[in-house]
Amino acid sequence: MGTDSALLPSAFSDLEPYAQAWCLPTENQRFAKRMSSSMDEMESFYNAAFPRLEEAKAYLDELDVHDLPGDAENLMHMMFSLIIVSFPIELWRQPAVPDAGAAEIVCWLEAPL
Amino acid sequence: MARYPKPAEGSWTEHYPELGTGPLSSEDSISPEFYELEREAIFKRAWLNVGRVEELPRKGSFFTKELVAAGTSVIIVRDMKGEIRAFHNICRHRGNKLVWKDFPGEETRGSCRQFVCKYHMWSYDLDGALNTVPQEEEFFDLDKAIMGLLPVHCDVWAGFIFVNVATEPSQTLTEYLGPMVLALSDYPFHEQSDRYAFRATVGSNWKLFMDAFQEFYHAPYLHGGQTPTKFTNMIRQFGFEAPFYKLEGPHRVVSTGGVRGEDQPEDMIKPIERKLRSGLFGPWDHADLSIENEQDIAGVNPSGANPWGLDSYQVWPNFVILIWAGGWYLTYHYWPTSANSHVFESSLYFVPPKNASERLAQELALVSFKEYGLQDANTLEATQKMLETRVMSEYVLNDQEVLCRHLHKEVANAVEEYKKETQGAIV
Numbered sequence: 001m002g003t004d005s006a007l008l009p010s011a012f013s014d015l016e017p018y019a020q021a022w023c024l025p026t027e028n029q030r031f032a033k034r035m036s037s038s039m040d041e042m043e044s045f046y047n048a049a050f051p052r053l054e055e056a057k058a059y060l061d062e063l064d065v066h067d068l069p070g071d072a073e074n075l076m077h078m079m080f081s082l083i084i085v086s087f088p089i090e091l092w093r094q095p096a097v098p099d100a101g102a103a104e105i106v107c108w109l110e111a112p113l
Numbered sequence: 114m115a116r117y118p119k120p121a122e123g124s125w126t127e128h129y130p131e132l133g134t135g136p137l138s139s140e141d142s143i144s145p146e147f148y149e150l151e152r153e154a155i156f157k158r159a160w161l162n163v164g165r166v167e168e169l170p171r172k173g174s175f176f177t178k179e180l181v182a183a184g185t186s187v188i189i190v191r192d193m194k195g196e197i198r199a200f201h202n203i204c205r206h207r208g209n210k211l212v213w214k215d216f217p218g219e220e221t222r223g224s225c226r227q228f229v230c231k232y233h234m235w236s237y238d239l240d241g242a243l244n245t246v247p248q249e250e251e252f253f254d255l256d257k258a259i260m261g262l263l264p265v266h267c268d269v270w271a272g273f274i275f276v277n278v279a280t281e282p283s284q285t286l287t288e289y290l291g292p293m294v295l296a297l298s299d300y301p302f303h304e305q306s307d308r309y310a311f312r313a314t315v316g317s318n319w320k321l322f323m324d325a326f327q328e329f330y331h332a333p334y335l336h337g338g339q340t341p342t343k344f345t346n347m348i349r350q351f352g353f354e355a356p357f358y359k360l361e362g363p364h365r366v367v368s369t370g371g372v373r374g375e376d377q378p379e380d381m382i383k384p385i386e387r388k389l390r391s392g393l394f395g396p397w398d399h400a401d402l403s404i405e406n407e408q409d410i411a412g413v414n415p416s417g418a419n420p421w422g423l424d425s426y427q428v429w430p431n432f433v434i435l436i437w438a439g440g441w442y443l444t445y446h447y448w449p450t451s452a453n454s455h456v457f458e459s460s461l462y463f464v465p466p467k468n469a470s471e472r473l474a475q476e477l478a479l480v481s482f483k484e485y486g487l488q489d490a491n492t493l494e495a496t497q498k499m500l501e502t503r504v505m506s507e508y509v510l511n512d513q514e515v516l517c518r519h520l521h522k523e524v525a526n527a528v529e530e531y532k533k534e535t536q537g538a539i540v
Binding site: 027031050053054057060061063065066068076079080082083084086087090091092097098099100101102103104105106107108109110111113 | 307308309310311312313314315316335338339383384385388389457460463465466467468469470471472473476477479480483484486487488490491492494
C-alpha cells in the first residue's frame with residue numbers, strides 16, 4: 001500500500017503527480033477531461049503512463065478485477081484515461097476527434113468494475 | 114479486379130434485380146410528409162427491438178422506451194410470474210404518463226412492485242391490472258376489471274425483447290424475423306452480459322445513419338485518420354470489398370473479412386493497440402464462449418471468410434446486430450424523432466472480463482468505437498443539410514452500397530403498400 005495520501009499503489013508512485021487529474025471513474029469524466037486538457041498536459045501524462053502500462057497490467061492481473069482495492073481501482077481508471085488520451089497523442093495532435101465538431105455521443109451505461 | 118467473387122449476374126446489386134441500378138431520390142430523407150407516412154407504414158406496424166432480457170433481471174424490473182415514431186411511450190416489465198410484458202405508458206384515469214422520473218420526456222428504469230400514477234395515485238399490478246383507485250366511490254360506473262393498462266404486443270427472440278404497437282400484428286415475431294435472422298438463434302448473446310451503452314441525438318434522417326453503418330466503402334476515407342498513415346494508404350489503395358451480402362424480405366446482412374492484429378507490422382498499428390491487443394475490431398484474443406466455435410452456427414460468418422471480420426445484420430426497420438469475430442457483439446438502434454433528426458443508440462456487449470488485461474482490451478474497443486462514431490454522426494448532419502437544399506435530387510450508389518439501396522427500396526415499398534391499403538379503405 002502507498003502512504004495515506006497516495007491514490008495509487010506504491011509501485012506506481014512515479015505516476016502519483018497525475019493521479020488527481022486522471023483517476024476518473026467514468027467515461028464521461030475521462031472524455032471531458034481530455035477535451036478540456038492541453039496537448040502539453042496530455043503528452044506529459046502519456047509519456048509518463050504509457051511506459052508503465054505493461055507493469056500496470058501485470059500488477060492488476062494479480063488481483064480480482066471485479067473486486068479491486070481502492071488504489072488498484074485508481075490505477076485501472078488511470079489506465080482507462082491513458083486509453084482515451086492515446087487518441088489525441090497517437091493520432092490527432094489535438095484533443096477533439098477531427099470532423100466531429102457538432103457530434104456528441106454520451107456513454108450512459110458502463111459495466112461495473 | 115474484385116478480390117472476392119461476385120454473384121453470377123456480375124454484381125450483388127444485379128443479383129437482386131428488383132433493386133435496379135439507377136440513382137435514388139433523396140426525398141425520402143428530407144420530406145416531413147414522407148416521414149409521417151413512414152411512421153404509419155413502418156413504425157406503427159413493425160416489431161421493434163427495445164432491449165434485452167438481461168435488462169430485466171428480477172421480477173419487478175422495468176424500463177420505459179420512448180417510441181416517438183410509433184407515437185407512444187411503452188413500459189417493459191418482468192411481472193411477478195417472471196413473464197415479460199409491455200404496456201402503453203399511460204394511466205387509464207386521465208391519460209397521464211404513468212412511469213417517468215423528473216422529466217416526462219426521458220426514459221427511466223428501475224424495479225417496483227406496482228406502477229403508481231403520480232397524479233391521483235391510481236395503482237396497477239405488474240400484469241397491468243388496475244389495483245387501487247383513491248376515493249373509488251366518487252366515480253360513476255367504474256369497472257376496474259376493464260381499466261387495466263393497455264397492453265402492447267411483446268415477444269422475445271434470443272434474449273432480444275420486441276414490441277409491436279399494431280392492434281393485431283400481421284406476423285408473429287418468428288415469421289417476421291424469417292430464416293436468415295433466425296439462423297442466429299443459437300449465438301450465445303446471453304453470455305456477453307457486460308454492457309456499455311451510448312446515445313446520441315443526431316441531426317439527420319434515421320436512414321442516413323443506417324446507410325453509414327451498412328456500407329464500409331467510406332471507412333478508408335472518412336476514418337482514414339484513425340489508423341497509421343501506412344495502413345490508411347494501403348486500405349485506400351485496395352478500397353473496401355465485402356465477400357458476402359444477402360437480402361431476405363426487409364432484412365439484410367453484410368459479412369466481412371478481417372485482419373489479425375498480430376499479423377500487422379509495427380508501423381501499421383497504433384502503440385496502444387499493440388500493448389493492449391485490441392482496437393476497433395475488439396480484443397485480439399477471442400472471448401471465452403461456451404460454444405467451441407461460434408462459426409458453426411449457420412448465421413455466423415455465412416461466407417466462411419478466413420480470417421473473418423464481422424457480420425452486420427440489419428433487422429427491419431431500425432435495429433442492427435453486429436457480431437465481431439472476437440466473440441463480442443454490438444447493437445445499433447436508430448429512433449426517428451422527425452424527418453431530419455433521430456436518436457442513435459449503441460450498446461457493446463462483452464463476456465465479463467476474467468482479469469484486468471481483458472477489461473483494458475474491452476475499454477480500448479469501446480473508446481475506439483466512440484471515436485469512429487463521432488465522425489460518422491457529424492458527417493450525417495452535413496449530408497442532411499445539403500440534401501435539404503434540393504440542389505441535387507438524386508444520388509448514385511455502388512455495388513458495395515447495395516444494402517443502402519435495399520433499405521430505401523423497402524421503405525418505399527412499405528409506404529406504397531400503406532397508401533394502397535388506406536386509399537382502398539377510403540373508397
